[in-house]
Amino acid sequence: MDRAALEALLGDVAAGRVEAAEAAVRLARLPYADLGVARVDHHRALRQGMPEAVYGPGKSPEQCAAVVAELLGHGQGPVVLTRSDEDQRHAVLSANPGALVTGRTLVWRPAAPRDVAVVVVTAGTADLPVADECTAVLAAFGIGAKLLADCGVAGLHRLLDHLDDLTGADAVVVIAGMEGALPSVVAGLVATPVVAVPTSVGYGSALEGITALMAMTASCAPGVTVVGIDNGYGAACAAARALRP
Amino acid sequence: MDRAALEALLGDVAAGRVEAAEAAVRLARLPYADLGVARVDHHRALRQGMPEAVYGPGKSPEQCAAVVAELLGHGQGPVVLTRSDEDQRHAVLSANPGALVTGRTLVWRPAAPRDVAVVVVTAGTADLPVADECTAVLAAFGIGAKLLADCGVAGLHRLLDHLDDLTGADAVVVIAGMEGALPSVVAGLVATPVVAVPTSVGYGSALEGITALMAMTASCAPGVTVVGIDNGYGAACAAARALRP
């Protein structure tokens, strides 16, 4: 239920078309549905402009399926399942067919496409799974993304060759592991929001992404913002917040 | 020099009003001015929509004064000096009077006020210097900010009492030290960009802000973005990117 649906409901009450008691029942459902192991947050679309995505790890396939079903059955917006494993996907899709599947991310009822342009840049090929999670979630928000893969700073011309794409975007998501240098370079080239995603790509002193995370939050470029390691979902949400209608 | 000034110059060349050689001289000045110890980046306003701010620590008072003078003398936009100490402020203001002084931050030629609303929330009173840096830099961009101080999560009603301020803002900057919990709570309440600033407030396991930084980048709330520890300047730039005209 989005803000428009809420306002319509309240309007109906004001106009006497809906009983206050009936409205209370519907609104009581708003905040969340208690499934015992999960409290499904139907209120989120209203508060945050985004549905509660279901995070797979730590949930049984049955729990995943139940939460997705609750979200699909009692809301109207997009529904997202992230970081699913094979068993979870099987259970969830059996019970809730029709999802778009991108790697480990599933999307049902994506929002209508909007006229905003996000560019997603990765430093290396191994960062692609994170980029895929990001673009799939952006698609759920109705936001298209152009992917520029393998543009690491050791070969700057690969990035500079796409300067027009970068400066023309409404927001840029920059995904990099190892030393995490790419967001500083990109943020020096564009005026739009730059969301940096450190990845766990690399070994040894890459420290499973901590080095990139620290580097990005210590960036010399003004206004770089950072989300969690490998958190393509979070980057998509951050971009959606910046580009909310 | 902003984009409009650049396009005017190029138009003059196209129309024959300015010699190509003359334009080249002016454009050659664009990228930066080499002061020996610093390369002043006049190009930044064009590329990033923001001037190069001067970061005080590690520069002599004379170096600070020279860089500020260069920026004031060869550009038209706002100029910012951050983290200045007493000696630097004395030297810089003697040579370049007329700045707005907010704590350790100085601003010359702030942009005209714009019609956007940023809310800056702090968890505690000790976070105020970071908030001051942020609001001063936002003012340089022409962006006003409403400050909500001392709204830590241990007394939620202090925050919830300002829910209208939060949901009505175009962006929210959340500043917190210690356990850094506040951005997760705020991001659960609003749909706008949330820029979280970990601070070095706290002791012991607060780890000089590292704990808050880690907590914020591990936030369970979707789309929280994080800048560096105590980096009020960076948060202002991030907000300005999200709210660029």
Next chain:
Amino acid sequence: MDRAALEALLGDVAAGRVEAAEAAVRLARLPYADLGVARVDHHRALRQGMPEAVYGPGKSPEQCAAVVAELLGHGQGPVVLTRSDEDQRHAVLSANPGALVTGRTLVWRPAAPRDVAVVVVTAGTADLPVADECTAVLAAFGIGAKLLADCGVAGLHRLLDHLDDLTGADAVVVIAGMEGALPSVVAGLVATPVVAVPTSVGYGSALEGITALMAMTASCAPGVTVVGIDNGYGAACAAARALRP
């Protein structure tokens, strides 16, 4: 052997009903029984008000079975096996049937139910195994627990909806991974003991629970206490100490 049994024995000696030598033999058994690889601490019920629980990892199935048998055979109180794996459970239950099995936790001879109320709150669904360990051990102490699952701070209304449960409890155990913000919020709402359990839920900068541990020990809420990562057993013991008869 609990304090009452000890006092009875000493009374018997004083009254001449038991020989001093015989009492010495029984008391000599008190401190511990040396099984070669383990020293079973029968004294613990007397000293700490709680039996020695058997921690599964690092013990062979045979060792687990022997220690449990020793505890069941020479004491009268509850016996607990935690973090058991499949092989251990099989061996232990074959030799010592009759346990209550909750996930990886087994309980024999739980204490009689007491009239105290503990609320166990989790931030997410993935924290449930830790909550299960906690409630199973509380049950061994005769303490019932009400579970509130999936009340993370990004959807505060899910928590605030249960304010009566929280304020009515004798103690609250708060279980959270990622940024570990929930205990600060809960401790701001109740006057009772708050035992925070950081979990290893989350990835990247959650640092396998270290981030939550650091955040919880840096909490801005007064009087939050913290046990080890994923240590549902320890939280139950802490609650039992606070609520000892």
Next chain:
Amino acid sequence: MDRAALEALLGDVAAGRVEAAEAAVRLARLPYADLGVARVDHHRALRQGMPEAVYGPGKSPEQCAAVVAELLGHGQGPVVLTRSDEDQRHAVLSANPGALVTGRTLVWRPAAPRDVAVVVVTAGTADLPVADECTAVLAAFGIGAKLLADCGVAGLHRLLDHLDDLTGADAVVVIAGMEGALPSVVAGLVATPVVAVPTSVGYGSALEGITALMAMTASCAPGVTVVGIDNGYGAACAAARALRP
């Protein structure tokens, strides 16, 4: 304002002795008073059974004095200022005389003494400032404390000699730096709540208290709970929660 005062007010409204509008005004004051730089939380006594203590670091002497004055002027319970420096103490005491001063901790209007016994144990002499903060805050709650100083585990007999004190206490606060071993030993001896406080005493691998913090949260003794490094105030609050009337 405590719960009794609140219930009296509500009773007055119900009985028509107080106008609803008047009650609203009084209740509106309840949550907090906005002093601009701080939101004084008058609601805390009601919610948490403890007043908001004022934490000195990061506040100006004037801010400290104002917050203390607000708390003294609009409440009835104890007021605490912790970690004050010389200048803060001077300003606060000039404006608000009558405090009990214990090291860096100031207490006004301590609660009436209660009949509960807390034992505070320190591993070394250098841990005494943390113990002093703890006992001063306990006194504000009306809780007396017996101090056992310098009982580190390298000389166990110094601790065992006070076994009766330990087992007779209603709660034990254990304060230790360096390797932080003392809480494990104490928790093995008593059945009551054990609140462990790691201190920054020690050098090198003591890591400013992090080693003790990690050791205490990894304790092999069941039910040890831990507060932040050097956080004597937090330990007192934790004990007060466990011993609330």
Next chain:
Amino acid sequence: MDRAALEALLGDVAAGRVEAAEAAVRLARLPYADLGVARVDHHRALRQGMPEAVYGPGKSPEQCAAVVAELLGHGQGPVVLTRSDEDQRHAVLSANPGALVTGRTLVWRPAAPRDVAVVVVTAGTADLPVADECTAVLAAFGIGAKLLADCGVAGLHRLLDHLDDLTGADAVVVIAGMEGALPSVVAGLVATPVVAVPTSVGYGSALEGITALMAMTASCAPGVTVVGIDNGYGAACAAARALRP
């Protein structure tokens, strides 16, 4: 070749019983034998009073077998293989039968038993594999060890019951994971060398043994010495150094 053998050789040269050239050939063999992938250090018995033990991890079964064979074929002292896996043991024992096998440790040609007494104490049952490595290597040196298992500080009486064993030993090896408190307690009770071995037993804030390592090197007990995590072999060598004939 030990010092006696060396002196005999040199005496033979001095007396003309051995040609200088022949002695040179034999001595040239002394330092090491280059097997291509390993340089077997025959000199070590002379320099350090102990043979080079073969550390299994990272070596192929064939490499293990070849190094052991070289050591057995060109020396007279004990030979040790540590941390072997199943495949390594099979290959090494096929080529070099006759070893004493204790868990993952193999010993050939142990030294004659000496009249010194080492006590090896463990905090828990899960520390036993480290204790086994230690006692097996001590046996290779001809040093017997008494094992006291499961004497963690949460049940001090289990340790104090063996005070005579501890004070009567020539050296004590103390093995503990989790908070690593046991060496501090033991070192407070005995005057002999105390070698502390942190183990990776425990989870969460035990940090795979780092917490115990830090705690032990920050010990408040004077003269505790520490070897690497899980390094039972190193502890045995340290004890052997302290007790060298």
Next chain:
Amino acid sequence: MDRAALEALLGDVAAGRVEAAEAAVRLARLPYADLGVARVDHHRALRQGMPEAVYGPGKSPEQCAAVVAELLGHGQGPVVLTRSDEDQRHAVLSANPGALVTGRTLVWRPAAPRDVAVVVVTAGTADLPVADECTAVLAAFGIGAKLLADCGVAGLHRLLDHLDDLTGADAVVVIAGMEGALPSVVAGLVATPVVAVPTSVGYGSALEGITALMAMTASCAPGVTVVGIDNGYGAACAAARALRP
């Protein structure tokens, strides 16, 4: 395409033998080829004197094969695949036969042997896989290497015996895990470039190579340089930079 090929092309344009348009097409290919998931950097030989090596982890076997094919098909220099797994090797070699296979490293079209001498020293046998990666990549550059294995500092004579090799080399690569002491010793003996490679060999406080990395960058020997943990490839490239023709 190397610098000579580029200069030839430009000469052709200058002499009218090649059309500018045609040259532009060829040069446009220079920077990189966009394979969608990877941007193959043909420019690298020109800029850095070395081809882009393909790093296996995170790439599918098909991606590896495609990138190698692109590099072989549109360049003339050596091509390297590192850290390949079994599946990747199978796919790549099926599509691109003729590689030299050394452990996980594959080399096609190695450069002609040059007259420079690199010595690669390892502290232990378990460091050999890193040494193999290094020598294989050096061979791709046409640089031969002499391997001195198992020369750890605990048996210095094994190293000092090869002093002539060390002092006669044009560069020395020193590979060590655990405490990482070997580079300091070697750098004290030679005047040539010393490239230190920390390895993840060791356990416990070796911290997966971090200890060796920190130790090497804190070396007391002047001019030791360090590459990433286990990065034999990087060490070879560093040596090649120092010895470029």
Next chain:
Amino acid sequence: MDRAALEALLGDVAAGRVEAAEAAVRLARLPYADLGVARVDHHRALRQGMPEAVYGPGKSPEQCAAVVAELLGHGQGPVVLTRSDEDQRHAVLSANPGALVTGRTLVWRPAAPRDVAVVVVTAGTADLPVADECTAVLAAFGIGAKLLADCGVAGLHRLLDHLDDLTGADAVVVIAGMEGALPSVVAGLVATPVVAVPTSVGYGSALEGITALMAMTASCAPGVTVVGIDNGYGAACAAARALRP
């Protein structure tokens, strides 16, 4: 009171020369003297073969003077004050003259010189204060020490030149900061106990001594033992344990 004095007392009781009650009074004094802020451990000489040294930091000058006076007045053995500052030294020496002062270490009543030889080696000149603390405390035990300063591994000949000193010693203390490589080299050369002391000498990745601590506990040389960072006192106690009469 040492073991001989204790046995004499007990003999007196057995022979009737001392009343049991009188002996009890004297023995009651044995364990410790409670000075309020410190418990002076007179028992330590009996248990550990060493007096309780007074650690200066965190104690007031008056506390230092009182504890030293207690130790001098009620015991017969050596008394040590370590890490004293100027004010403490002034207060302690005024009240308790006659100490040997070595840097920050004071010794009263040193034991009679014994016939054992310890060599103390430092890697650099900046490690000398730690070496001084160690040799001063060794002198208190009656143990002489030969100091070899500035023998870092980058100039091995400086160490090898003293091979006879090293191999002739009864124990070797090795003190090093930065990469902490020296103990591994020394332990490869001698058969005696090697006590390694990491120091906080160095900057950057030396991490205030943590790097050296980690390196030393990860040493490839068998039987290296490690004490805390900068802990010259602990190293002396460890040597004294290894060389106890």
Next chain:
Amino acid sequence: MDRAALEALLGDVAAGRVEAAEAAVRLARLPYADLGVARVDHHRALRQGMPEAVYGPGKSPEQCAAVVAELLGHGQGPVVLTRSDEDQRHAVLSANPGALVTGRTLVWRPAAPRDVAVVVVTAGTADLPVADECTAVLAAFGIGAKLLADCGVAGLHRLLDHLDDLTGADAVVVIAGMEGALPSVVAGLVATPVVAVPTSVGYGSALEGITALMAMTASCAPGVTVVGIDNGYGAACAAARALRP
């Protein structure tokens, strides 16, 4: 004494011009001179091609002066004092006038200028003190350096404008704090040795230079080598090794 001087001496012995005994005396002086607190390493010029530089911190002014005097009196090559403070400089220059003073670095008897070109690049103005140490030491080796200051990656054009300087250099030293991204970019542009120096410039997640150190050793650019934090001296030595005659 350099290699030529050594060979001349040996030739004199061979030709009978110098007595073997006399040569032994001179050579005995070679390795080092024992000043008690320091062993001055005259051998280093021979072994490493560079004199022992004197590191100021931890040495008294008198010690500094004595070591410099020893080096000047018994050698012929350059002598360097680094990280000196005001008192040290005063003492050293009084006793040993004639040094070139660059910030905290002093150089006596610099080598004759050589025909090699090193470029030193810094990311920011605050990195200049490290650059100064580096160029001063390079000058001692007879190596000139061109300094490019303030070329951080957030304004790439400042760097790219100097591409000819970079590609024309024989070696490049890259000095950067914060996220440490600059070496990756530079190493992607040149074929020569790249020595990266992390600096402690920055705050918060810059972690006093650890972030930059980790980032640089995790660099995606092949062959980047790294020295210690702020170690301009080490970078100069590394460059000198790479460019040795």
